[in-house]
Amino acid sequence: MILKFALIVSFTILEVTSATFEEDVTLTLEQKILLDEFKERVVPDITKSYMKAELYLVKWLRSSRFDLDLAVERFRQNLQWRKDQSMDTIHSEDWSDMWNDDIRYYVDGRDKLGRPYALIEMRHIDIRKLVLTGKGERYLRYLDKGVDDACQLVHEVSQRYGNVSRGNLLINLDGLNVAQHGCVRCIPYLIRALISFLDHQPECLDKTILVNAPAFIEQYFNLAVSLVPKEIMGNLLILGTNWNVWKPELLKYFDPDQLPRSLGGRKYLREWRTRKYLQ
CATH class of the missing domain: 1.10.8.20 (N-terminal domain of phosphatidylinositol transfer protein sec14p)
Structure with a gap:
């Protein structure tokens, strides 16, 4: 299988290969x-x-x-x-400090193949604030919890329906800025989170889709090339800030009723903490 990388920051659209x-x-x-x-x-x-x-x-x-x-x-x-890391009990820990800082994710959406996807809204996450207030390690544990939550859902759907082996990640980068998300003290935590994901959740992820990506996101991409396996980079889709470009591209993978309103859809997403995935 030939894996491709698609960079969409203007009006050029390239196909992203998925693992079937x-x-x-x-x-x-x-x-x-x-x-x-x-x-x-x-x-x-x-x-x-x-x-x-x-x-x-x-x-x-x-x-x-x-x-x-x-x-x-x-x-x-x-x-x-x-x-x-007490991963078997991590989901029952008190994460209200993260919720109070509006650091949340959602996992009840599905793509057109019925596979789960996790949604992250970057505008609500101030990584710099977390690091400066001494919550960097806490945030890393929260990320481990979120990844485990999403990948556990993939396993649950797979066991119930038998035709799902991976999920997707959709990140809305609206509001992304270097000061909050790319500060010098932030980068080591993001790298550690990436390494943890690669070490502990093999082949959980199919596509990673970044929407509303500013031009400087290419710098992050260049940094990640040496860290991320080709099978992940080959399934990375970066969509710029032009609604007329990214909206029809998203609709190739998701129905409108499975996209949040922030991305032009109609879905009201339940918070992950309800853990009522398969209703």
Whole structure:
């Protein structure tokens, strides 16, 4: 599969390649043998039922390029990280300080294929303020919680309907500015959050769509090139600030009733904390 990067800041539109469900579940005989051996080695360590699913396990193997020993090592490191970080109880912690700062995300939207997507509105997030007030580490934990929340939803939808292997991320960059979101002291936290996502949630994400991207976003892109795997960068779609360009592009992937009003849609999004995803 050829992966492409699409940069849309004016009127040029390039196709973004997506990972299909069929590709995610299709293995060669040799890969299936490796998966069976991988299961045999790691399943005794697993305490969560969703982690025993082949669709979940193969993500670790495939993202390790079917290097069996590497996949086992990464998987066990993830289990230890989840234990050390108390990830099994992170969703029941009191996050009212983040809510009071209007730092929220939404995960009840769906794309045209029925896959979940997470929505983040950047104008409500003041990363610089969080760092300067000593909440940088707290914000990192909140990001780990949000990523786990969204990826858990992908697993839930997959187990219920059987035709979903990944979700999408939609970020509205309206209000993005260097002072609040790109300050020198902010960048290390954003890099750590990215590394945490890559280490602990393989192949959870298909497309990442950035809307209302200012011109300077290219600087962030250049910084991320060396950190982000090609399969993610190849599915990154950046849409500029021109409504007449980004609105029809979004409608290729989402129906209007699944887009928030801030992006020209009609959906009223429930906050993630309701955790009533599958109603």
